[in-house]
Amino acid sequence: MSDPRAHARELARESIARGDVTGWFERLYSESARDGFAISWVDLAPNPYLVEWLAGLRTPPRGRAMVVGCGYGDDAELLAKMGLAVTAFDISPTAVDRCRDRFPDSRVEYLVADALRPPQEWTGAFDLVFEAYTVQVLPGEARAACARSIGRMVGPGGRLVVVARSRRPDDPEGLMPWPLTRAELDTFLVPGLQLTSLTELVEPGDPPVPRFVAEFARR
Template sequence: MDPRTFWEETYEKASPVTSGKPSAVLERFVKDRPVGRALELGCGKGDDAVWLAKNGWEVTAVDISETALGYARSNASRNGVKDRIAFEAHDLNNSLPDGMFDLVTAQFLQSPVKFAREKILNRASQQLSLGGLLLITSHGSRPSWSWVAEGTVFPTPQQALDALLLDMREWDLVTVDNFERMATGPKGEKGKVTDTVIALERRA
């Protein structure tokens, strides 16, 4: 299926209600950083973008789904931060927002339909200012509610980093590791999951 159609249908079936909470990894690695300009890839319903804006960031938040972006704009309005977030529709296979950023965040930017994820993340990393943070979180395990096939072997953190094809002479490592947490599925399911986290700073 065409990616735009897939994600439109996915969000059209979803509730506009959000958790109101940021991604755990985003909060953990960004809460103490100096604020600046942030690029969020795959913003969904907007909770991460709202959290960043509430904490002083100027945010460009991207999603392929206009329905998701509508939910996210409403979320930003409810929280009084719509003027700090620019929501943009992009098929990341084809385009990225213009500009340079102090933070590029991609929290679970994964898809069951065709998606050149590693190439996209590599391109986005080139839009980081010196000293900026690249923060990528991906699924490192399969919860019971996942669309990922049973028996899937997940990359190690190092394998996930290697797949980005970054020139590591340009980066300082903050963390490349797995972290466990308790998660809630779309129907209230509870389970322990593993997050694979890559956090790198562009060398000044």
């Protein structure tokens, strides 16, 4: 695969044109597993912004954690090592199988599920919800629907941490992954949840990548 990101964009384009906004993820993961090419977002390491966020806490998080769109599981494993009871899910069965293969002794509960139609029992069930780069790979109305669904998973006194590419409202939407605007962060705000911290940074690179690291808390 000469250009993994271009391939992912082509799969996304075809799938979305058919009206299937999530079908391309399993196709991408299963083709990658079969043909051995890289997936552009896979780096087989915990998200550095999650690592930094955890390092800045006065007291380590406790209780139940949820990792949304967990990919190959590195963020979930990090949280489990900190003593949290972690559930992690992805819409791609191949990605979830790979998590189980990579971490056979894991305490994480890995599940196949759709953030757009999550199980009822996840509502208000988690002390910490971590979302990195899932909403930004969805198009149109699925973005806000996914964000609301993620917001609803936070339990009383719990927190949600969101890491995403960012863009200014007047910037063009560009190509997948479609960065979030500041206004889109508000779509996570279900009743009881409020934005408690927002870091806007630019990750060095060619080109540099602007990002949001947002923390929400529920009363």
